[in-house]
Amino acid sequence: MNIAFIGLGNMGGKMAHNLLNAGLTVHGFDLSEVAIAHFTEAGGIAYANPQAAAERADVVITMLPAAKHVKEVYLGENGVLAVLKTGSLCIDSSTIDPQTIKDIAAVGAKQGIQICDAPVSGGTIGAQAGTLTFMVGTQSNAFERVQSVLKPMGKNIVHCGEVGAGQIAKICNNLILGISMAAVAEGMALGAKLGIDPQALAGVINSSSGRCWSSEICNPWPGISANAPAGRGYSDGFATQLMLKDLGLAIEAAGQVKQPLLLGGLVQQLYQQLCMQGNAQLDFSSIIQQYLPKEA
Template sequence: MKIAFIGLGNMGGSMAQNLLKSGQTIFGYDLSEVALQHFAEAGGVVCTSPQAAAKEADVVITMLPAAKHVREVYLGEHGILAVLKAGSLCIDSSTIDPQTIKEIAAVGQTKQVRICDAPVSGGTLGAKDGTLTFMVGADAQTFNAIKPVLSLMGKNFVHCGDIGTGQIAKICNNLILAISMTAVAEGMALGVKLGIDPQALAGVINSSTGRCWSSEIYNPWPDICDNAPASRGYKDGFAAHLMLKDLGLAVDAATQAEHPIVLGSMVQKLYQQLCQEGDATLDFSSIIHQYAPHQCLLA
């Protein structure tokens, strides 16, 4: 099986490396020379364009920042749908709006190329460890066809429904994640301000009803979780500007559906402020800086 991987950033690069560890031959492309160098050092075959990576592939995986990038890679002037062979499978693991992937899949169908959405949860740690959860929007036949490939990069595979439902699940999950991270940041900062040791407070939260992934695995206060970005200067995680993008997707979807999204809108404004103040490229747990900038920046 020939696999192409387009988008080798913090998430895609680790996912591609797990494919390589399984002995697969992977043809990769990314705009970043550094990302391509890491991919090559891991044993990947570096290609000069998305088309070059995809033209002989049986399976193509894309992990890109936003809908405009996904649309360009698939449908642009040098898009991969122009060169993909009939019968090939495309797995888009980007986080985008459901309508875009539906439109791309419809074009793929005219070329006998099956396209599904399979965004992920688990963050950069899950990508490195191969423990991601995939939320798949596809028909049952396509879902079963891609599971062997997904199993090389993750542990959980949820068939959410038809094309686009994977994106719906991801948007809702990240909405909850952003809200919970902000809640943990607010609570941790308040506790420290009132005089409790952050380690003690985290211990209470994580053995009580406030416990959640954002508090236990990815705590935004420095030195609570050794492997969390907060303990390495908020670097090399899921960038705040990407979380802001995902919150925008959730707010837009709610607006179109005429559905209330009160907390999501409030958290979106906090992330907008965070990014405007210079933390856009830091991990999204740096939302703590909205509550305790002095303590955390010096930690």
């Protein structure tokens, strides 16, 4: 198995590292010289453009910031589809809209190239530890092959459905996540203001019907969840601006199919407000700041 890895940033670089650690040959490309330097130090082979990296590969993994970069890497001037052989496999782990990857997969299918989506959850910590969750959208007959490729990078590889289903699962999950985090922030801040001990309140919620990932694992009130960003000034978490990006994808996808997102539409703007106020890099659980009086 010869792998080309396009996009060696905060996430992609760590993921490629795990492939190299597993003894695989990885041909890589990134626009950043720093990213390339880390990659070659770890044993990767760097190329001047995506196409050059893909020429040596039968599997391509992409991890890119947005849909336009994904389109460019697959279909653009130095795009990989132009050089891949029939029977190749491409896995896009970027978080983008479902339609874009469906469109690209349709182009690939004409050339006998299987393209699937496999966005991740788990953040840079999961990328480093090789414990990411991959939400895979692909034809059933390709899933086993996808699984074998992703195995060194993740501990949880879920087949969500046909191409695009991985992206759909991710944006729906993160839509719920973004709303429930704000809900927990409202509830914790209300309880504290009303005089209940936040620890006691969290205890009740987490053993009752209000419990959710945001109340248990990443409670926005400092000191509730062990190791949550709230305990370290909301640093080193899932940045508010990334949550904002994912909510934007949800709302865009919803608009395309004429589906209303009443809470989603509001909560997107609340995270936007948080970013405007200078908190774009903080963990999204810092939304609780909107519910606390400003410090003197």
